[in-house]
Amino acid sequence: MKNIVLIGFMGSGKSKISREIGRRLKKEVIATDDLAEISEGMSIHEIFKAKGEAYFRDLEHSIIKDLASRQGIVIDCGGGVVLRKENLKLLKTNGIVFYLQATPEVIYQRIKHETHRPLLKTSDPLGCIKELYQQRLPLYSQADYTIDANAASIEGPITEILEKI
Ligand code: S3P
Numbered sequence: 001m002k003n004i005v006l007i008g009f010m011g012s013g014k015s016k017i018s019r020e021i022g023r024r025l026k027k028e029v030i031a032t033d034d035l036a037e038i039s040e041g042m043s044i045h046e047i048f049k050a051k052g053e054a055y056f057r058d059l060e061h062s063i064i065k066d067l068a069s070r071q072g073i074v075i076d077c078g079g080g081v082v083l084r085k086e087n088l089k090l091l092k093t094n095g096i097v098f099y100l101q102a103t104p105e106v107i108y109q110r111i112k113h114e115t116h117r118p119l120l121k122t123s124d125p126l127g128c129i130k131e132l133y134q135q136r137l138p139l140y141s142q143a144d145y146t147i148d149a150n151a152a153s154i155e156g157p158i159t160e161i162l163e164k165i
Pocket of ligand 1 (some may be wrong): 008009010011014033078079080081117118119159164
């Protein structure tokens with residue numbers, strides 16, 4: 001049984017949608033960020049601060065390698081998993097990959113009051129989101145399916161994902 005893999009920018013709704021899909025299909029849901037935090041015993045923010053982004057990306061890659069070999073689970077991926085080309089390749093071998101697409105403006109509105117996103121701790125978070133978004137769009141677009149996640153309700157994306165699998 002194939003895994004259901006959700007990728008997309010921070011704030012695109014991956015975690016909420018993964019949890020709801022897992023609940024409806026009675027499948028285990030695993031977030032790569034949760035495994036990173038458990039393995040290091042600290043928050044994502046602290047890992048970035050103490051060990052740097054490169055260390056986090058290596059850790060994320062080893063987590064993806066483990067998860068990609070499993071079957072029948074829902075994988076909620078951190079927004080940057082696409083930065084390593086091999087990650088998406090691994091995730092696709094055993095899974096159907098869905099890109100939850102939301103515009104930079106929608107993302108900004110959703111996450112502007114949050115403080116735990118290390119990459120957005122800048123004086124111009126919207127500008128930073130736009131820049132990262134442009135860089136990552138070609139990578140996210142390599143998913144098997146692109147799902148419109150701009151609406152406030154998660155019902156639309158969930159229905160679309162369930163129809164596709
Ligand atoms: C990141 C997204 C975060 C987390 C880390 C880096 C990114 O995950 O992995 O802060 O590079 O986009 P979420 O997308 O779950 O917020």
